[in-house]
Amino acid sequence: MARNLLGIRLLQREDIEELLEIAGDLKLRTLEGRAVPQIHGQVLGMLFFENSTRTRVSFEQAAHYLGIKVTNFATTSSSMAKGETLKDTILTLRYERLNGLVMRHRLSGAPSLAAKYFGGPVINAGDGQHEHPTQALGDALTILERKGDLEGLIVAIVGDVKHSRVARSNAWLLSKMGAEVRFVGPRTLVPEASGALPGKIFYDLASGIDGADVIICLRLQRERMEEGLLSSIGEYTSMYQINKDTLRYADSECLVMHPGPLNRGIEVDDVAADSERSAITSQIENGIFVRMAALHWAFQADEPAPAKKKAKV
Numbered sequence: 001m002a003r004n005l006l007g008i009r010l011l012q013r014e015d016i017e018e019l020l021e022i023a024g025d026l027k028l029r030t031l032e033g034r035a036v037p038q039i040h041g042q043v044l045g046m047l048f049f050e051n052s053t054r055t056r057v058s059f060e061q062a063a064h065y066l067g068i069k070v071t072n073f074a075t076t077s078s079s080m081a082k083g084e085t086l087k088d089t090i091l092t093l094r095y096e097r098l099n100g101l102v103m104r105h106r107l108s109g110a111p112s113l114a115a116k117y118f119g120g121p122v123i124n125a126g127d128g129q130h131e132h133p134t135q136a137l138g139d140a141l142t143i144l145e146r147k148g149d150l151e152g153l154i155v156a157i158v159g160d161v162k163h164s165r166v167a168r169s170n171a172w173l174l175s176k177m178g179a180e181v182r183f184v185g186p187r188t189l190v191p192e193a194s195g196a197l198p199g200k201i202f203y204d205l206a207s208g209i210d211g212a213d214v215i216i217c218l219r220l221q222r223e224r225m226e227e228g229l230l231s232s233i234g235e236y237t238s239m240y241q242i243n244k245d246t247l248r249y250a251d252s253e254c255l256v257m258h259p260g261p262l263n264r265g266i267e268v269d270d271v272a273a274d275s276e277r278s279a280i281t282s283q284i285e286n287g288i289f290v291r292m293a294a295l296h297w298a299f300q301a302d303e304p305a306p307a308k309k310k311a312k313v
């Protein structure tokens, strides 16, 4: 039986632990050059209706390592450009006998709609401002590797919370795992409604990152912003940039993270992004292993997870 991975909010703590355990096991096997459990005879449709570098390539890599075939769907050259609806497109892919879908879409909830009409598993690769579950899993694996545990950590998510699906998925995951989540940024980008998410709101950077074990920087998502949310980029940068000076407020061992793409010199400077405290390159690499775990979890819900098998493969 297949499972969908549509968002972290819908998962139990046990599901998150299972996914992270599978990812850790698959990473070890891959790095040690040992065999990785294969998923045979499956074709995965990659539906990216929005731009992507990291997420798309790491899903392709993950599928490659697992022996899954990938078929790409280019929105501009597909029948959607002729006016076909999302529902009819998904039904077409179902009867083309694709076995699973990875989907990114500018509308929140589009992958849930796809899951309704598609026969196999659907994995959300980012929907509007809603969720980006595999990004949060990759971030959690990275924090676990560097800090040993998620429970009890202070994690500050800094910047454009309003438009960020990464902020939402991370807030759900980290709070379910017992971390303290803080949202930090200007009022226009951290609206009161963010209070419905599991986290505390701070409008001042120094108090928001005070004692933080981890800072997750967010890009200003100008493609999703209406006019007037920021008086100027320079003012934003002077108040909220993570750099050598502002990092002094955080814990001395604080990790600097960013989901990418980075706008260097705006939300983060070169020193913070490239220092040894930065975990940005590990986030990219771990993206592959959590996506391998997500594919295993989604495709093989009834089979024992690879991490729990006794070193058989």
Ligand code: NCD
Pocket (backbone or CB within 6 Å): 054, 055, 126, 132, 135, 165, 166, 218, 219, 221, 259, 260, 261
């Ligand atoms: C993020 C996204 O697309 O939500 N990027 C990513 O997947 N690594 C964040 C962003 O675009 O700023």
